[in-house]
Amino acid sequence: MTGTILFDPLVPLWLLGAGGAAALAAVALAAWRGLSGWALRGLAGLVILAALAQPSWQQEDRAPLSDIVLLVDDRTASQRLAARAETTAEAAEALAREIDARPGTEVRRVTVPDAEGDEGTLLMTAVSEALAREPQGRVAGVILLSDGRLHDLERLPDLPAPMHLLLTGRESDWDRRLVVKNAPAFAILGEEIELTLRVEDEGAAPEGARTAPLDISVDGAEPERFEVPIGRDVTLPVTLPHAGRNVIRFSVPEAEGELTDRNNAALVQINGVRDRLRVLLVSGEPHAGTRTWRNLLKSDSSVDLVHFTILRPPEKQDGVPVSELSLIAFPTRELFLEKVEDFDLIIFDRYKRRGILPSIYLDNVANYVREGGAVLVAAGPDFASADSLYRSPLSAVIPAAPTARVVEEGYRPEVSDLGRRHPVTAGLPDAGDWGRWMRQIDVTPEAGDVVMEGAEDRPLLVLDRVGEGRIALMASDHAWLWNRGYEGGGPQLELLRRLAHWMMKEPELEEEALTAEATGRRMRITRRTLAEEAGPVTVTTPSGEEVTLPLDEVAPGRFEALYEGPEIGLYRLEQGEEEAVIGLGPAAPREFVQTIASGAALEPAIEAVNGGILRLEAGLPALRTVREGRPAAGRGWIGITPRDAYETLSVRQTPLLPAWAVLLVASALILGAWLREGRR
Template sequence: MTGSLIFDPLVPWMVLAVLGAIVLAGTILAVARGLRGWALRGLAGLLVLLALSSPSYQEEDRAPLTDIVILAEDASASQKLSDRAAQTTDSADSLAAQIAARPNTEIRRVTVQDGEGDAGTALMTTIAEALAEEPRARVAGIIALSDGQVHDADRPVTLPAPLHILLSGRGTDWDRRLTVSNAPAFAIIGEPVTLTLRVDDMGTAPGGQTNAPLNISVDGAPPQRFTVPIGEDIDIPLTLPHGGRNVIQFVSPAVDGELTDRNNTALIQMNGVRDRLRVLLVSGEPHNGGRTWRNLLKSDSSVDLVHFTILRPPNKQDGVPVDELSLIAFPTRELFLEKIDDFDLIIFDRYKRRGILPAIYLENVVNYVEKGGAVLVAAGPDFASAQSIYRSPLKRIIPAEPTARVLEESYRPLVNDLGERHPVTADLPDGGDWGRWLRQIDVKRTSGSVVMEGIDERPLLVLDRVGEGRVALLASDHAWLWNRGYEGGGPQLELLRRLAHWMMKEPELEEEALTATATGQAMRIERRTLDETVPDVTITAPDGTQTNLPLNQTAPGKFETTFVGPDIGLYRLMNGEAFSVIGLGPAAPREFEQTIATTTVMEPVTSATNGGILRLENGLPSIRNVREGRPAAGRNWIGLTPRNAFEVRDVRLTPLMPGWLVLLLSSVLIVGAWLREGRR
């Protein structure tokens, strides 16, 4: 039971002050005029002022409340290294028992987890959430057991009591870390890009080690080993071998005694893109389709086009030598012998043998394809004649043989069942509702795959792989009708783009491909194939464990499934002959960037609350009571600030100036002053 004097004025304090000034002025005036009752008049005025202030005596029935201590246990990924988890758990249990044994004290235990994504240890966020659930006036202290590697230490949190950090880990801990920086998301194929790599030894590392081994592998291939200096930035030039996603893995092999090898690996995923597509267009004669080819290729700013056109009509025989027809000698030797490897794609548009390109040049085109080049043949009536380029060294790579028939009738190009599964022709715009073509060259497939058909299901578009290169044959020269919008037109631009990208071996247009797309720790696995069924996909995790999953068909030639990887690292996927790799998780997990226990990060926060940082390996500290504002930590001890909080159960108010008393006393004083002055 406690009591206190309180005032609840009947008028505002400002009015009360004005009335007090009037009473004081009147009293001074009475003194100045020599009135003998000035003292009684002043007491009467003071009595009225006191009555207006309404004083009361308040009695409270109080019940004391317990102090609250928040005990935060760091359970982030870095706390699982070495024996930190057991060290933290045992110390937390002992502290909890010690706090529970204190009189008038409660404990709140909270667990600190990793932040969402790769946010790292969210200690301050966890403490802020715990404080939001407790009355701040009862919090006597905050104790956190952690390795000190806190990633939200700069979060502004107002702490009502001292914060103490008890460091896990050992003073003899050391770790080796590999980091890669300056890694762009995209790089041009064939052009080197420079990555900066660094290997650091942190903590109490063993002496005498100045170099470290380094393994580098691309797309899961056998690694190449190098030796790099420790503690120095190293610039590594890297050239991407192919388009699409390239997965580069850097590994510094684990060393005995280091805390973890989780930060000895860095995964970099870069997309390879082509700078420009270099195309050589060889037109046999001027025609509507040739102009369309040229306009389509020139409209794409990423295409460098060299156009070679034979201007002499086939029916003109004037005896002029072929090499004198052009004003400037065309560099056929440079193009077809010396510079042919500079082109990504060669298109023969209604071209036939005229003696301009000798057999040795066409033989060189065959070698160009076998070494990885690409050739597209757009066949016209000349392809069925005796001067057909099929009757040349190009016969070895062209996937269909002409029958010498030219079919002059209307038909609608159709994608066949195989084409529905092939990425070049699958899901073309408008779903086959295209304008008709009016000519088709009759051919018989000798190799490759027929993906589009024309009159009476005859081959119209044939695709084939030759050596390391690719060849496409379009058995008609009327594709330009789509570009002109004849009977509604058709997807000529999209078909040409897909053809070019397929021949450039772009991964998204591979007919036999296994790909995966990562979202956090989950991956979506996609299998594209020309077959109607596929076996289960085999997933090999970073630790070598394998998982087999069935693939579900989502469209003709497309199969998918999903998988959640339990660990961060490189996963290998195998499905039949198809192979792929993908990295899950960040290239360098934040929890393993710094693994050595430290006081540096949290020292500004603990100092601001008069708290301290002590190492658990030196023993569990004792707990003392300290006054608010005093240092709350010392050698092997930490302090809590008793809050002396209480709960008011009952309140009683006793007025000190009841009305009848004020009236009686003020009347006595006023009458007394009047009588005293009247007797004078």
């Protein structure tokens, strides 16, 4: 039970003050002039002013409330290293019992689990949410049982009481980690890039070790080992082996005595892109399609084009002086013997043998294909003649033989059944609604895949792999009609773009491929194949577990499956002879980037509320009561601040100057002053 005098003025305070000043002035004047009864009149005025202030006696019936101590238990992944989990559990139980045993004190247990994804330890988020659920006036302290490695310090709340950190790690702990300091997302094929790595030892690392072995693996291949210095930046030159995604894994073997090897690896995913596409276009006699080919290739700024056109065959006799035929001789020897490997793609557009390119040159082109080059043959009527390019050493790599027949009739190019599954022709826009072509060379396929058909289902586009290279045969020279928009035209640009990329071995256009795309921890596995069915895919997780997933056909030649990765790291995919690797998140989760227990991050916040940082390795600290504003931690002890909070059960107010009493007293004083003046 408590009592307090309260005032509830009936008039504004300024008016009450003005009345008091006027009454005081009148009493002072009367006293100065020696008038009798001034004292009684002054008392009457005081009683009236007091009544206007309306004083009352307030009594409260209060019930004391207990103090609350937040006990925050960090159970994230880094807390499961060594014996931290057992140490934390034992300390939490002991502190909870001690707090519950204190009179007028309650404990609130708060558990911090692993965050979703790779957010790390959200320690301050848990503290903020716990404080939001409790009255601030009752919180007497916050005790954190953690390794001090948190990732949401910016969410530190305003603390109404001391906060303490009890570190779970040991001073003798040490750990080795691998850090990738810079890694580009894209790199140009054939150009060297530099990656900067660093191997660091943290904590009480053993003395003597100055270097560490470093393993480097590309796309899951057998790793190569190097010795690198510890504690120093190492710059590694890297050249990407292929276009598309390249997954590079760096790892350091686990050293004896270190806390964990989860931060001994790093995944770098770099997309390989081509700087420029070098194309050699060899045209036979000029025709309507020559300009189309040239304009199409020159319109792309990423294409370096060398165009070789035979304007005048050697056997032509027209009397033109030799000195007027050309300014310089065309460098055929340099192009077809010495520098043919410098080209990414060679296109023969209606070319026929005229003695300008000797057989040895064409034989060199055939070898160029076998060793990884790409050739596209756009055949015209000359392909069916005795001077056909097929009647040269190139016949060893051309996938179809001419029958010497040329079909001169209108037809609509169509994608074959196999072509609907081939990435070069699958899903071409406006399929079946294309303009007609007027000529086709009749050929007999000898190898490869027929992906497009023409008149009477004759092969129109044949693709083949020869050795390490690729070759394509277009059995018509009328593709330019699509570019001119004849009868609505067709997807010439898209078709030729896909052809070029397929011959450049771009991963997204491989007809037999296994790929995966990651979104968070979910991956979309895609299997492209020319077969009508695809078997299940085997997924090997970073921990070595194998999972078999069935694939569903989502489009002709395209099968997919969705898989939720249970952990972060490098996954291996296998389906038949196809293999792929993909990294989900970083190789080392955020929880394991730094594993040595430290209170450095929380030290400023703890000092601001007079808290302390102690190691559980030294024993469980004693719990004391300290006054607000005083140091709340010392050697072997931590303190909480009692808040003396209470709950008001009832409130009673009693007026100190009832109206009847004010009227009676004021009237008596005024009457007494009047009688006093009358007797005088």
